[in-house]
Amino acid sequence: MIPLVDLKSEYEKLRSNIQKEINKVIEDSSFILGSNGKEIESKISRYTNTKYGIGVGSGTDALLIALESLKIGKNDEVITTPFTFFATAEVITRVGATPVFVDIDPKTYNINPELIEKAITKKTKAIIVVHLFGQPADMDPIMKIAEKHNLKVIEDACQSIGAVYKGRKTGSIGDAGCYSFFPSKNLGAYGDGGIIVTDNEEICQNAKLLRNHGSTKKYEHKMIGINSRLDELQAAILKVKFNMLEEWNIKRREIAKKYTEELNGIVNTPFVEKESLHVFHQYCIQTKCRDQLSSFLKKKNIATAVYYPIPLHLQPVYKYLQYKQNQFPFAEKVSKNILALPIFPMMTEEQQKYIVSSIKEFLGDNYEGD
Incomplete structure (x- = not known):
C-alpha cells in the first residue's frame, strides 16, 4: 500500500538521532517548559524571521491562544475561509466570536481578498488567513484591508511551514502566525504540538500566560488560561526533524x-x-x-x-x-x-x-x- 504520508520512512532515516534526543529528555526528567522547548521556539522564530516563538499543545491551541492574546471574544466577528480544516472556524466560536465566511480563489483555494471588504461590519475585529495545503494566500491586499479597517490578522500557517510569500515566510506577515506540529505536517512531532510566532511583545507575553493557566509564577494567576504547553519530548523530536x-x-x-x-x-x-x-x-x-x-x-x-x-x-x-x-x-x-x-x-x-x-x-x- 502506498500511504498518503509515510511517517515510518521518515523515522527510519532519523531513528538514531531521535532516540538519542528522547533518551536525553527521559534521563534529565524535565518534561514541561524546559530547554528543548525553548530551543525549538528559538529555531522557529529565527527561521520565520520573527521576534518571538511560543510553543503550545497543538495548532488548534495556537489559533485559540492567538485570538485570546488579541482580546477577541464575545460579540466580535472574525472573517475567514469556509474551505479549510474545521479548527480554523472552531476557535473563533470557542472564544465567543462569530466566524464570517467569504469564498475562495478558485485557483489557489485560499481566501479571495477581493471579497473580504464586503464582509466587514462594525463587529469585525480580525481576519484569519489560511495558507491552504502549503500555498501562501495573497497577503498584500489582505494586509492593506486590515490596515484600512484597523483589523488584526492571524495567519493559519498550520499547513505551510517553510512556504514563502514575496520573500517572507508565511506566518511572519500578520500580527501572529500559527503552526501545527501534528505528525503528518511537513514538520511533524510524534503527537500533538504547535507554535505561535509574532513580532508583538504583548501578544507574546499574553500567549505565554494563556498557555500556562494564566501564570508566570507558581500558584499566581493573572488571567484565565489553559494547559497548552509543548512538551519536552515533542520539542526534542522536532529539533531533529527541523534540520530536514x-x-x-x-x-x-x-x-x-x-x-x-x-x-x-x-x-x-x-x-x-x-x-x-x-x-x-x-x-x-x-x-x-x-x-x-x-x-x-x-x-x-x-x-x-x-x-x-x-x-x-x-x-x-x-x-x-x-x-x-x-x-x-x-x-x-x-x-x-x-x-x-x-x-x-x-x-x-x-x-x-x-x-x-x-x-x-x-x-x-x-x-x-x-
Whole structure:
C-alpha cells in the first residue's frame, strides 16, 4: 500500500538521532517548559524571521491562544475561509466570536481578498488567513484591508511551514502566525504540538500566560488560561526533524512538479503563484469523478483523501449562521471535486510512476476541465 504520508520512512532515516534526543529528555526528567522547548521556539522564530516563538499543545491551541492574546471574544466577528480544516472556524466560536465566511480563489483555494471588504461590519475585529495545503494566500491586499479597517490578522500557517510569500515566510506577515506540529505536517512531532510566532511583545507575553493557566509564577494567576504547553519530548523530536525541513520541502516540490507534468491536461492540477514558494503539505487534484477515482486507486493499493468534503458554512454546527447552499460556489465546487494524492519526502520514483499510471489508466486522455 502506498500511504498518503509515510511517517515510518521518515523515522527510519532519523531513528538514531531521535532516540538519542528522547533518551536525553527521559534521563534529565524535565518534561514541561524546559530547554528543548525553548530551543525549538528559538529555531522557529529565527527561521520565520520573527521576534518571538511560543510553543503550545497543538495548532488548534495556537489559533485559540492567538485570538485570546488579541482580546477577541464575545460579540466580535472574525472573517475567514469556509474551505479549510474545521479548527480554523472552531476557535473563533470557542472564544465567543462569530466566524464570517467569504469564498475562495478558485485557483489557489485560499481566501479571495477581493471579497473580504464586503464582509466587514462594525463587529469585525480580525481576519484569519489560511495558507491552504502549503500555498501562501495573497497577503498584500489582505494586509492593506486590515490596515484600512484597523483589523488584526492571524495567519493559519498550520499547513505551510517553510512556504514563502514575496520573500517572507508565511506566518511572519500578520500580527501572529500559527503552526501545527501534528505528525503528518511537513514538520511533524510524534503527537500533538504547535507554535505561535509574532513580532508583538504583548501578544507574546499574553500567549505565554494563556498557555500556562494564566501564570508566570507558581500558584499566581493573572488571567484565565489553559494547559497548552509543548512538551519536552515533542520539542526534542522536532529539533531533529527541523534540520530536514528545507530538504524535505524541496523534495515535496520536486514530487509535485512531476505530478503536474504527468497529470496536467488529464485532471485539474494545483496552481502555484509565481511569486510564492509552495511547500505542498498536500498535492490535490480536481476531477468530476473524484469518488470513482478514489475507489479505483484504493483497489490499486494507493491511499487518497478528501480535504475537505463539507465546506464550513454547510457544517451542521453552523446552521445557526444561516448560510445557504451555493452561497460560496467556488468552495462548494472544489469540495466536490478535490482529491489528495500521496506526497511525502521519501516517495520513490517507482511509487510515483505507479500512482500516475494508475490515474491515467482510469481517466484515459479525456480532460474534464474545471
